[in-house]
Amino acid sequence: MYCGGGVNIQRRSRTDIAVAILKIANNGAKKTHIVYEVNLNFNIAQKYLEMLKEKELIRNENGLFITTDKGKVFQDIAKEIEL
Incomplete structure (x- = not known):
């Protein structure tokens, strides 16, 4: 997906996001750490x-x-x- 200004935004699948969360939580992580590392909003x-x-x-x-x-x-x- 192209979003103007030379920025190419790649949408992540639900599985990609879930795997990223699980990877960060492997050794235990607070919600804030997960939010920032996976680049999600709190909601x-x-x-x-x-x-x-x-x-x-x-x-x-x-x-x-x-x-x-x-x-x-x-x-x-x-x-x-x-894939």
Whole structure:
């Protein structure tokens, strides 16, 4: 997608964003860290974090989001089938 001014914006898939969140949360990360590292706004990040928790790919412990074993398997599979 071209957005004028010489800036080329590449849209990320939902899977790309989910994998990026899980990667940052591998060793535990606060929501703010995830927001800045994945370049999301807080509302979008919250929706992804809720979805990842529902699917048991991430858990929240004392304010830290941590990728579960199931989340690590998901990361590996997503990496293998990257299109």
